[in-house]
Amino acid sequence: MFRVSSNVGLLLVLLVGQVHVNTVNSCCRGRRFSTQSASNTTVDPEEVRRFQALASKWWDEQGEFAALHSLNDLRVPFIRDNLMSLHSECQPGRPLGGLKILDVGCGGGLLTEPLARLGGHVLGVDPVENSISLARLHSSSDPELGGRLRYRACTVEELLGSEEDVRGEEKEAGEGPFDAVVASEVVEHLADLETFAFCCGHLIKPGGSLFITTINKTNLSYALAIVAAEQILRIVPQGTHDWDKFISPLDLERLLEPHGFSVLTVRGMLYNPVTGSWCWSDNTEINYALHAVKSAEEPPHRQEVPEGRA
Numbered sequence: 262m263f264r265v266s267s268n269v270g271l272l273l274v275l276l277v278g279q280v281h282v283n284t285v286n287s288c289c290r291g292r293r294f295s296t297q298s299a300s301n302t303t304v305d306p307e308e309v310r311r312f313q314a315l316a317s318k319w320w321d322e323q324g325e326f327a328a329l330h331s332l333n334d335l336r337v338p339f340i341r342d343n344l345m346s347l348h349s350e351c352q353p354g355r356p357l358g359g360l361k362i363l364d365v366g367c368g369g370g371l372l373t374e375p376l377a378r379l380g381g382h383v384l385g386v387d388p389v390e391n392s393i394s395l396a397r398l399h400s401s402s403d404p405e406l407g408g409r410l411r412y413r414a415c416t417v418e419e420l421l422g423s424e425e426d427v428r429g430e431e432k433e434a435g436e437g438p439f440d441a442v443v444a445s446e447v448v449e450h451l452a453d454l455e456t457f458a459f460c461c462g463h464l465i466k467p468g469g470s471l472f473i474t475t476i477n478k479t480n481l482s483y484a485l486a487i488v489a490a491e492q493i494l495r496i497v498p499q500g501t502h503d504w505d506k507f508i509s510p511l512d513l514e515r516l517l518e519p520h521g522f523s524v525l526t527v528r529g530m531l532y533n534p535v536t537g538s539w540c541w542s543d544n545t546e547i548n549y550a551l552h553a554v555k556s557a558e559e560p561p562h563r564q565e566v567p568e569g570r571a
């Protein structure tokens with residue numbers, strides 16, 4: 262989502278959108294797999310190009326990503342409190358201590374850093390290499406983050422491929438399987454949610470958590486995110502959002518269930534563009550946060566597909 266210009270005197274409930282794209286990194290050497298989808302890639306090159314163009318802006322709190330900065334007021338406690346309720350061994354002061362967390366589509370690390378500050382061992386991944394470079398640079402100025410925060414320029418399917426390649430060998434600290442995967446304001450930018458769900462199902466430990474924040478697919482989200490924000494008020498560049506990529510909580514739940522997930526919580530989130538702040542709401546028609554837990558059983562197995570046939 263983009264910052265609302267000061268002459269907009271309208272209290273508008275707006276969504277977090279974003280922009281981006283890049284050079285798709287190829288950190289996954291080799292292994293291919295087959296999901297229920299035809300493409301087997303989450304990457305939409307047009308999205309990556311858009312985020313690539315904005316990669317220097319992540320840490321400008323008044324800039325294009327202002328709404329993501331303030332979204333931390335809701336999403337950090339949402340993730341922390343839900344994880345604490347599942348992991349009773351969490352220590353006070355370091356509530357996410359000992360937990361391995363994957364932040365998918367981490368961008369410049371706006372959410373990745375606070376999760377590491379809460380004690381989590383966090384890996385942030387994003388296909389936009391310039392965003393990852395900036396995230397590394399920004400975190401390097403905080404010694405408190407120490408060895409608990411790492412970044413890789415890759416997608417979730419590339420990460421899963423490389424996890425498979427090293428299975429049985431010693432892994433670097435911070436690699437999966439993960440106690441939690443977070444994808445905040447990301448799924449509405451992916452080419453293929455089936456591949457995303459499949460990969461999450463294999464990267465998360467049994468009993469582990471999946472946290473998603475995204476935009477519902479409703480008439481209201483079309484009116485506010487596309488018509489008002491992009492076409493009338495021009496507070497978001499035209500073409501930022503593709504309504505076809507928005508997804509309802511019910512459809513997200515239907516997508517996740519076959520991959521071993523049970524949805525525990527869905528909460529609506531509202532953005533006030535005048536104050537630049539967020540609040541929780543019973544209304545999930547625009548933005549919402551979802552917490553799902555993976556069952557103790559293994560998710561459906563992938564099929565190995567020979568190179569060139571996937």
Ligand SMILES: C[S@@+](CC[C@H](N)C(=O)[O-])C[C@H]1O[C@@H](n2cnc3c(N)ncnc32)[C@H](O)[C@@H]1O
Pocket residue numbers: 262278279280281282303304305308309312329365366367368369370371372386387388389392415416417444445446447450451452
């Ligand atoms: C709206 S931003 C959200 C960034 C971050 N999660 C936050 O909330 O601060 C969307 C992010 O998704 C990333 N992205 C786009 N395609 C992706 C893909 N196929 N896999 C992972 N991340 C992707 C973009 O590069 C961008 O950083």
